[in-house]
Amino acid sequence: MPSTxxxxxxxxxxxxRYAELGARLEPLLPCLEWPLHLPWIDAIERLKRExxxxxxxxxxxxxxxxxxxxxxxxDSLALAQAAAxxxxxLIVLCGVHFMAETAKILAPDRTVLIPDLEAGCSLASxxxxxxxxxxxxxxxxxxxxxxVNTSAAVKAESDACCTSANAVQVVQAMGxxxxxxxxxxxxxxxxAAQTDVELVLWDGRCEVHExxxxxxxxxxxxxxxxxLVAHPECPPEVQAEADFVGSTTAMGRWxxxxxxxxxxxxxxxxxxxxxxxxFPDIEFIKPCNLCPHMKRITLPNIHDCLLxxxxxxxxxxxxxxxxxxxxxxxxxxxxxxxx
Numbered sequence: 342m343p344s345t346x347x348x349x350x351x352x353x354x355x356x357x358r359y360a361e362l363g364a365r366l367e368p369l370l371p372c373l374e375w376p377l378h379l380p381w382i383d384a385i386e387r388l389k390r391e392x393x394x395x396x397x398x399x400x401x402x403x404x405x406x407x408x409x410x411x412x413x414x415x416d417s418l419a420l421a422q423a424a425a426x427x428x429x430x431l432i433v434l435c436g437v438h439f440m441a442e443t444a445k446i447l448a449p450d451r452t453v454l455i456p457d458l459e460a461g462c463s464l465a466s467x468x469x470x471x472x473x474x475x476x477x478x479x480x481x482x483x484x485x486x487x488x489v490n491t492s493a494a495v496k497a498e499s500d501a502c503c504t505s506a507n508a509v510q511v512v513q514a515m516g517x518x519x520x521x522x523x524x525x526x527x528x529x530x531x532x533a534a535q536t537d538v539e540l541v542l543w544d545g546r547c548e549v550h551e552x553x554x555x556x557x558x559x560x561x562x563x564x565x566x567x568x569l570v571a572h573p574e575c576p577p578e579v580q581a582e583a584d585f586v587g588s589t590t591a592m593g594r595w596x597x598x599x600x601x602x603x604x605x606x607x608x609x610x611x612x613x614x615x616x617x618x619x620f621p622d623i624e625f626i627k628p629c630n631l632c633p634h635m636k637r638i639t640l641p642n643i644h645d646c647l648l649x650x651x652x653x654x655x656x657x658x659x660x661x662x663x664x665x666x667x668x669x670x671x672x673x674x675x676x677x678x679x680x
Contacts, residue, residue: 347648349380359383362409368621369404369614378405381640385410388647395429396643397444399436400589401609401635406435408618410643416589417443417489418504422672424448433647434654435638439465441654442493446661447668453654456642460634464490467545468524473498476521480541485521486511487667488528490547493656495523496664502671505573506588508532510674512540527551531573531580549630550574553607557628558582561605567626570595571607579607596620609635 356363359379366375382405389396389410397420398411407414413423417440424432424444432453434441439462441455473485473495487499488508496502503511509532512520520538522529524545533540553575559582561567570592571583580586585595589612596604596616603624606613610629617625646652656664 347384347644349384349644351376351380355379355383365408365618366404369408369617374405378409378640381644382409385640385644385647388644389433392431392647392650393429394431394433394647395427396433396435397423399440399635400615401611401632402435402615402638403611403636404614404618405640406638406643407611407615410640411435414615416504416506418506418588418671419590420444421447421489421504421668424451424453425672427451431650433643435643436460437462437465437632437634438654439490439492442656443489443496443668445654445656446493446496446664447672449661449665452650454646454650455652455654456639456646457637458652460637462490462634463548464488464524464545465492465495468495468543470494470498472543473521473523476523476541476543480519480521482517483519483521483541484515484517485523486515487523488525489668489671491524493660493664496667497660498663499667500670501674502667503674504588504671506590507671507674508573509535511671512536512538514670514674525574527576527580528573530577531586547574549609549632550607551576552630553579553628555579555582558605558607561626561628565603565605565624565626567603567605567624568599568601569605569607575607583607592616593619596623611635 395412397413398407421443425447432451434444434455437460445453484500486501489502489504501511522540523543526542526544529542555578569583570585571580605626609632613625
């Protein structure tokens with residue numbers, strides 16, 4: 342919870358000044374929430390201008406953050422690219438800790454804040470730098486590709502990083518017959534099915550996506566006549582039920598191309614909430630699961646970290662140097678605009 346006793350005040354002109362934003366958020370939020378969020382949004386906007394800050398928000402952030410206060414939004418790859426290109430001296434990363442580390446590594450001269458230091462990731466927690474060194478010893482000569490959902494220390498032990506959007510391209514860019522791919526086993530299996538490269542996988546799982554089941558997917562299709570779109574962090578049997586499997590960015594592109602009448606996004610709940618604003622003609626059906634770490638980020642603690650410049654993210658110099666090499670290789674592939 343925020344440490345400050347600050348509480349924003351309601352004023353009669355707020356609804357008029359934020360009428361356009363209110364109209365955008367109306368279909369995305371319960372009607373009773375808007376009056377509670379609006380004073381915080383206004384206070385953050387004013388403080389952001391005073392600090393010269395840029396707020397970056399991942400697609401899994403709640404609509405009041407994603408649409409309400411963020412200057413830059415997107416998946417892990419988009420946020421990494423934005424951090425590398427950012428001119429602002431202060432970045433507030435509304436996402437989980439590994440994303441804030443990535444921003445700091447790619448923007449070493451910027452101050453990077455995260456609203457809650459406890460916003461972690463089950464994938465990042467599933468593997469250590471020592472584990473990577475042990476894998477290298479077991480598979481001499483095999484390059485290491487690390488999913489961006491890893492700590493800076495793990496990235497520093499890797500030859501390249503990737504996101505779900507460009508994992509196949511990065512693996513193939515290694516030019517090796519065997520690649521160590523970590524830590525998400527389900528994403529790794531998805532990548533392995535699309536390449537002739539032998540992948541050595543780690544048994545990491547996303548605690549959000551691994552919970553999805555085949556009965557849930559089939560219920561959404563049979564009960565609501567919905568098309569199914571799944572993230573590659575889902576179990577393989579769930580992916581097999583889907584009409585499309587892809588990254589958060591690829592999901593949006595698929596919706597723009599196919600325009601289904603009803604769709605179930607088998608991923609984090611806020612992804613569908615935020616896409617509903619872009620595709621009002623599409624009916625979004627559950628199932629979805631909430632990420633408990635993403636939901637640690639709130640409007641009050643965004644304001645708190647801006648007000649007090651707290652929860653600065655730092656990365657040891659040598660770790661950052663080595664991790665940056667792996668991230669830059671990811672960005673070189675990522676800028677080829679993967680599907």
